Amino acid sequence: MSSDIRFTDFKSDKQPTWCPGCGDFGTMNGMMKALANTGNDPDNTFVVAGIGCSGKIGTYMHSYALHGVHGRALPVGTGVKLANPDLEVMVAGGDGDGYSIGAGHFIHAVRRNVDMTYVVMDNRIYGLTKGQASPTSREDFETSTTPEGPKQPPVNPLALALSAGGSFIAQSFSTDAQRHTEIVQKAIEHDGFGFVNVFSPCVTFNDVDTYDYFRDSIVDLAEEDHDPTDRDAAKTKILDADKEYQGVLYQNEESVPYSELHGLDSNMADIPDGAPEDAMDLVREFY
């Protein structure tokens, strides 16, 4: 790991094909800055993404990366991190990826508490399939598949994470570059599963949850007297459906990541040239 890493080292030479003005630009820039600020470099970083606009991130960043199938990025990230604890693992997904098709994986990744960072680019719409309702879409949000709105309440990802025993739960706004970077950085530094839900507006298909909407509504926890180690205080804020918070809502400072709990500290890529020396003991067990 070299000390003169700049965030641009994490940029690939591929130009993003996201729509001009897409929130994902800011989300990704913050991720790259946070990685560089925490002393990582592309060769020790592994980025996993699923399908959708968010899934393209592995192409636009420069690091080891895998672009997988829809909703399964978290299990891939889990495997990568457990196999090689020296890698900095960052998983990126969208609201469909994380809270719909991958919702099962989400709550289990949260409770498994593997030491990685999960950034969800939440634009409250399906963008790449051109404008259908997502699990975080508002109840009355009219889309091509929900002409009268979904008529069901949106998923509250922070509440899901808290109830699943999340050890780091945060929210940021992609265009607030400094705060977003700072929050992702805290997630990286957290010992355990760092979850950041990022408001990452879709300028093409979502005319409700816009930059202006978030700018006007966001309450920054940095300006409030919020103690992120206070789980009850976090619960009250997370369940407040009328507010859009930015900041670290909850952090368990006692968090012990999966690898530590399970005594995993070796790189599983290192194996002998043949069977282990004591392998015949495995056979003798069957006498």
Add this chain to the structure above:
Amino acid sequence: MPDDLNWAIGGEAGDGIDSTGKIFAQALSRAGRHVFTSKDFASRIRGGYTAYKIRSSTDKVESVVDRLDILVALTERTIEENLDELHEGSVIIYDGERTEMQDVDVPEGMIGLSVPLQRLAEEAGGAIMQNIVALGAACEVTNFPIENLDSALEKKFGTKGESIVDNNKEAARKGQEFVAEEFDHEFDYDIDTTDNDYVLLNGDEAIGMGAIAAGCRFYAGYPITPATDVMEYLTGRIEQYGGEVVQAEDELSAINMALGAARAGARSMTATSGPGIDLMTETFGLVATSETPLVIADVMRSGPSTGMPTKQEQGDLNMTLYGGHGEIPRFVLAPTNVAECFQKTVEAFNLAEKYQTPVFLLADLSMAVTEQTFEPEVFDMDAVEIDRGKVVDEDEVEAWTDEKGRFQPHFPTADGISPRALPGTTDGAHMSTGLEHNSLGRRTEDTDVRIEQVDKRNRKVQTAQEEEDWSPREFGDEESDNLVISWGSNEGAMREALDFLEEDDVSVRFISVPYIFPRPDLSDDIEAADEVVVVECNANGQFADILEHDALTRVKRVNKYNGVRFKADELAEEIKESLQAEEVTA
């Protein structure tokens, strides 16, 4: 009577049938006898008929037969269930003092030994040991030195304390003495012991052991019958080598975790059965296009849907061969016995890393849960070689970078196999994706690059076809015009069926195929034979279909799909009938 003993214990699930059977199997194995076990169990935790059968001989035994010499019947139903296999002179051990067993009707010509199992167990320290009393009785019937049973009891209960072991030994002796004193009878089942050392294990355990031997350090899975034993074997053992077993939330997660670990450079695997393999199918293509080495074991059971979870079938051949949308280069290996579960698992890891492909291990229930004896040397750990394929280190990376210094993980080489830089390798950073991509791993829809990459991936299979040994094994009379072909776990039953056929003057050449894809080209062998019969445990003959396709001719089929594996004598009969039948009913 040859030195061939067929013994069984049957009762209700929850009666300790399985562990009792295993103790006796171990005692026989420790006495230098070969053992082959089979289980008849229902998909429930308590209640329902269940049985554990042992065939044992001083010679190698590789299948079950349609005969039962000694039956420990804990319920009356046990006798009914086994009536077909019992014969004149069969011994039935039961507890005639128990209310529900007082009216047991021992079939004519058979020898009923009413042994007060429960009472004698209580005298020895507890009713729970009633099955052990029955084992002691069986020792007397077979003139089997009870010290071997002691040794198995020590292994089983050693960790629970000396008094438990002693009580069990005492219970066994009470059963033995009761039979010796109460029944003035010569039995026909005296068995020999030898000085040979054998190990006794099942297919799932052999897969797990093969995985550790091959350097597998990461396993993710979701519990499912009959694959769960692989996970249970690895749990607690793989950690000793720095590895980890993760019980995932579902099979989708399991295969993706295994993929992630493999991407990070670990030798990694998952195992499941039919319903689980369905769920994993989504990721097969990703494994193949991202060129990630991954071993996926499918321990087949009766399908479709949830089918018969505790019954035998070889119905997933098409699934592992063709499963997944698009065209997915892959290898499919089908071990033929318990020892081969070990060897093929080792082979699977080498193939996976050498060719950077998914490798399927196609095992089945009857092999996975069957305990079989082997000389320990069969599991030759010194012979395990680990080939990690084209992994490049930081010095070699540069040779594979493009003009802009970018590493090319999907470079279209002549043999189709590309360099692999494990994460952490300096200057090797790259991405991989399930999208069609160029040599850098970046998405493309360029028609030429698409063709180049598809061809490159397929070329790996061609290379493997040329470089690896995909030979079948051959048994029987190589000059015979009658050719029988089977795949996977039918080999043992078929080999023994050859003896029965020989007794009836039917000569057969038998080819056993442990590889589904790539597979040996049997066209010439099929062409040269007058009659060709393909044996498999499914209704439609999935392997027969493939062989017909390969050889452009019709073959006869012997299929079994009632949920029970082939028995050697039964198989011999079916083959005889099939050979005599005029028409090919394909």
